[in-house]
Amino acid sequence: MFLLEVGNLKENFAKYFAVEAAVDEAMxxxxxxxxxxxxxxxxxxxxxxxxHEETDGFDAHALQIALRAQTSGRIVGCVRLVQPDPDDLAKPLPFEHLCETAIDRSIIDPVRIDRRRMVEISRLAVLSDYRKRKGDSGGPIAISEEDMGTRDQPRFPYIPVGLYLGLLAAAELHDVEHLFTLTEARLARHLTALGFRIHLIGQAVEHRGKRVPSVIYRKELMAHLPPFMQPLYDQLLEEMRGKYFARNAA
Structure with a gap:
């Protein structure tokens, strides 16, 4: 796998996509x-x-992130950060139910940390036209060695990188430190190779295939974010800050 020189990631990304905080009801x-x-x-x-809408009770206290295609203006991908119920912080998040006996609590115990500063990453999805490739495993999002290209024919996985930078920006704006998720081990390896430090914290469970409970420590990740990603992250952060500020001021 090659970590490629991608030129100006911020400018190149903007040719194809925008990542936005979905704060209004229409979005x-x-x-x-x-x-x-x-x-x-x-x-x-x-x-x-x-x-033709997929939603559940956790959306009532979740931060929604949208990926928009520049050519069509259509939302083609998304991810959410589920926050603990503000009226009952001890109420488990979905992964805590699924991984009750699988989490290695000597690494981290979600029950014992500041639950106001934790979220669960979930509902990561990209429309098939922007995801499918020959030999695709059929998951809601995909990333593989193919996306990285070669030294002679470089490519870059703009979609997963854009969504992850977007969710990290939302996490910073809401003072979130621990981001938990259930992930395929392969996806975790590929994201780690790109610079997103994802720590496996337990045994695999069966949930739409084998998934491993994992955590991102936001401050640790940001301290080691590849420099070429920083300008795009900074832009997303300021754009989301404006959206959240406008919503709160309304």
Whole structure:
């Protein structure tokens, strides 16, 4: 795998995509429709419904991030950060139910940290037209050695990198330190190779395939973020700051 020279990532990314905080109801409904298309219609993870929107009770206290294609203006990908219920911080997040006996609590115990500063990354989804490739495993998002190209024919996985930088910006703005997730071990390896430090914290569980409970320590990751990613991150941070500020001021 090659960590490639990608020129000006900020400018190159902007040619194709924008990452936005989905704070207004109209954009949230667009996100829910993307989730329905990927999770319900395509992959069958959840049941289809007449509204063509995939949502659950955790969306009431989740930060939604959207990926927009510049050519069409359409939202083509998304991810959310589920926050603990503000009225019951001890209430488990979804991964805590699924991994109750799988987490190695000598590494980290979600029950014993400041739960106001933790989230769960979930509902990471990208429309098939922006994800599918020959030999794709059929997951809601994909990244492989193919995305990295070679030294002679470089490529770059803009979509997963953009979504992860977006969720990290949202986490910073909401003072989140611990970002938990269930991830394929392969995806975790590829993201780590790109500079996103993801720590496995337990044994694999069966959840739409084998998934491993993992955590990102935001401050640690940001201290080691590859320099070529910093300008894009800074831009996303300021754009999201403006959106959240405008919402709170309304």
């Amino acid at each position: 949230k409904h667009e996100v829910y429709r993307v989730r329905h298309e990927v999770y319900c219609q395509e992959l069958g993870y959840e049941a289809t419904n007449p509204d």
